[in-house]
Amino acid sequence: DTAVSQTPKYLVTQMGNDKSIKCEQNLGHDTMYWYKQDSKKFLKIMFSYNNKELIINETVPNRFSPKSPDKAHLNLHINSLELGDSAVYFCASSATDLYEQYFGPGTRLTVT
Amino acid sequence: KQEVTQIPAALSVPEGENLVLNCSFTDSAIYNLQWFRQDPGKGLTSLLLIQSSQREQTSGRLNASLDKSSGRSTLYIAASQPGDSATYLCAVSLFSGGYNKLIFGAGTRLAVHP
Numbered sequence: 001d002t003a004v005s006q007t008p009k010y011l012v013t014q015m016g017n018d019k020s021i022k023c024e025q026n027l028g029h030d031t032m033y034w035y036k037q038d039s040k041k042f043l044k045i046m047f048s049y050n051n052k053e054l055i056i057n058e059t060v061p062n063r064f065s066p067k068s069p070d071k072a073h074l075n076l077h078i079n080s081l082e083l084g085d086s087a088v089y090f091c092a093s094s095a096t097d098l099y100e101q102y103f104g105p106g107t108r109l110t111v112t
Numbered sequence: 113k114q115e116v117t118q119i120p121a122a123l124s125v126p127e128g129e130n131l132v133l134n135c136s137f138t139d140s141a142i143y144n145l146q147w148f149r150q151d152p153g154k155g156l157t158s159l160l161l162i163q164s165s166q167r168e169q170t171s172g173r174l175n176a177s178l179d180k181s182s183g184r185s186t187l188y189i190a191a192s193q194p195g196d197s198a199t200y201l202c203a204v205s206l207f208s209g210g211y212n213k214l215i216f217g218a219g220t221r222l223a224v225h226p
Contacts, residue, residue: 103156
């Protein structure tokens with residue numbers, strides 16, 4: 001059973017488009033996260049939700065909008081995609097923000 | 113501002129060697145420290161989590177130590193195998209704005225050759 005899953009795995013799109021990435025966890029965790037891993041493989045947190053409430057919002061362009069319809073799901077919508085948005089986006093979850101985080105397989109976004 | 117540094121950036125060793133990967137962080141006020149493994153094109157797999165009150169954790173051939181006062185952690189891999197080849201990431205949990213978040217190092221890319 002996949003603990004943290006993301007769709008799609010690959011996403012290729014043109015500049016200016018709007019796209020969404022979905023994440024689901026079946027671990028019963030309360031906290032979920034979005035991370036961005038850039039071309040230099042550096043991993044940085046973008047957002048965190050606890051029980052559907054936004055608790056961490058790093059300095060991310062407002063073209064990025066996370067949404068958590070319920071505790072098990074956290075989606076990321078990106079408007080007006082730019083070349084610099086090309087990266088691998090990882091979803092993660094943990095019991096609370098104090099505990100071990102479990103990561104999804106990542107979504108490789110390529111903006112052309 | 114918390115910064116996490118991992119040394120070396122890359123390491124290539126023959127099978128069977130014992131290895132030490134280093135992680136240092138600038139702010140000792142961490143809640144915990146987590147070591148991850150990332151295989152090419154894959155997600156992260158959690159290896160070990162050390163709470164700030166602990167000195168070390170062990171799992172199989174892996175042993176991670178934490179010296180919070182000096183801002184250092186090491187990941188020791190015993191009797192390395194080709195299957196250990198991956199990027200190893202260190203992350204510290206930083207309390208900010210009422211919540212904890214992970215700050216990652218850039219990783220150590222390990223290649224173990226037969």
